[in-house]
Amino acid sequence: MRGTSLMRSALGLAAALLLPLGLAAPMAPPAAAAFDPAAFDFWVDSPVMGPIKTRILRAADGNTNRVVYALDGMRATEIISGWENDTNVPQVLAANNINVVMPVGGQSSFYADWNAPSNFFGVPPGSAGSSSGSGATEAFLSGPxxxxxxxxxxxxxxxxxxxxxxxxxxxxxxxxxxxLSMGGSAALTLAAYHPDQFSFAGSFSGYLNISAPGMREAIRLAMVDAGGYNVDAMAPPWGPQWLRMDPFVFAPSLIANNTRLWIAAGSGLPMQQDLEIPFGAAADRLVRGGPLEALALANTRAFQVRMMSLGAQNVVYSFPNAGLHAWTNWQEEAYRMIPDMSANIG
Structure with missing residues (x-):
């Protein structure tokens, strides 16, 4: 019993540190998900970041009025969006006559304008580190x-x-x-500060109060783990730039803008499809994805209380009885969201 209690405590501490930030490796995708030949690369130059690739999937009916941006999690790659690689959500959106915009890249970026390039202790990237491994071993490597x-x-x-x-x-x-995760928080940020561009924002398993006690250090650990990035390069601690990124802080703007919001988190319990895979993979998914999603749920519930205290009438909350911190959960949540989003864009 004591050993079980200690293990639970350790899992709880690890989850608290790694929180609902998407640190669990993305779970196995559904069989239909993968690179979609109907989508195409769309390159646009950023004056700061250089050429950036976005994947585009056109609406089935050819309209150009209905557009949605699908944002990735902390482990976003420079090759393809997780939404295309790990789900069939882009195809479902296109079939619902919505144009899908999938920015590629931005690992650990929070889709924010950073204060400076990421480095540690003033040491520029490329000065040390190994090209193999992950997390802290990548801290001094160059790259995005x-x-x-x-x-x-x-x-x-x-x-x-x-x-x-x-x-x-x-x-x-x-x-x-x-x-999802980082992308959910970013979707709310984009809507808060660019209301003419975004009339709808959805957050799945997001962390929506980054100024809560311990959150900055948890994000620090998350960013080191997801590519070796330094949170201090993103925004100085507790200053205006940091607070500007906190949905809990800018919640009044979302209400004033009358942005339609979809705020969701799973229960931390597995869905049926999480159990219909080999035992070892299912156990791994449950052990890692359960505690993370339970904490995502608590974090999202806190944002819900904040919005309710402000009298918000522009939010749909979705708290399904099952859902891990996994692509299976995020795919099903997107299915639930699409009708409401469809009615509130364009």
Whole structure:
């Protein structure tokens, strides 16, 4: 009994430190998910970050009025969005006559405009470290957000926005944005500060109060683990730039903008499809994804209380009885969200 209690305590501490930030490795995708040949690469230059790839999937009916940005999690790769690689959500959106915009890259970026390129203790990237391994071993390697300053919010709301209009005819107003974990928080940030561009924002398993006690250090650990990034390069502690990124702080703006919000987190219990995989993989998914999603649920519930205390009437909350910190959960949540989002964009 004592050993079980200690293990539970250890798991709880690890989960508290790694919180609902998407630190669990993305779980196995459904069989239908993968690179979609119907989608295409759309390159746009950022004056700060250089050429940035976005994957585009056109609406089935050919309209250009209904547009949604699907934002990735902390382990975003430079190759393909997790939404395309690990789910069939882009195809479902396109079938519902919604144009899908999937920015590629931005690992640990929070889709924010950073204060400086990421480095540690003033040591520039490329000075040390190993090219193998992950997390802390990557801290001194060069690469996205290290050899240059991340400038994602400006890119999404300026260069990419107008390039989509000018080259594809996409409507630059009343778009939607949604994402998991890091991307969920970022979707709310984009909607809060760019209400003409985003009339809808969805957060799945997001961390929506980054100024709560312990959160900054938890995010620090998360960013080191997800590519070796330094939170201090993103925003100085507790200053205006940091507070600007906190959904708990800017909640009144979301209400004043009358942004339609979809706020969701799973229960931490497995769905049936989480159990229909080999035993070892299912056990791993449950052990890692359960505690993380339980904490995501607690974090999201706190944001719900904040919004309710402000009298918000513009939010749909989704707390399903099952759902781990896994792509299976986020895919099912997107299915639930799509009708409401469809009615509130364009």
């Amino acid at each position: 957000g290290k050899s240059y300053r991340y400038d994602w919010e400006s890119f999404l709301t300026n260069q990419l926005r107008w390039a989509l209009r000018d080259r594809l005819g996409f409507n630059p107003y009343r778009n939607g944005a949604f994402g």
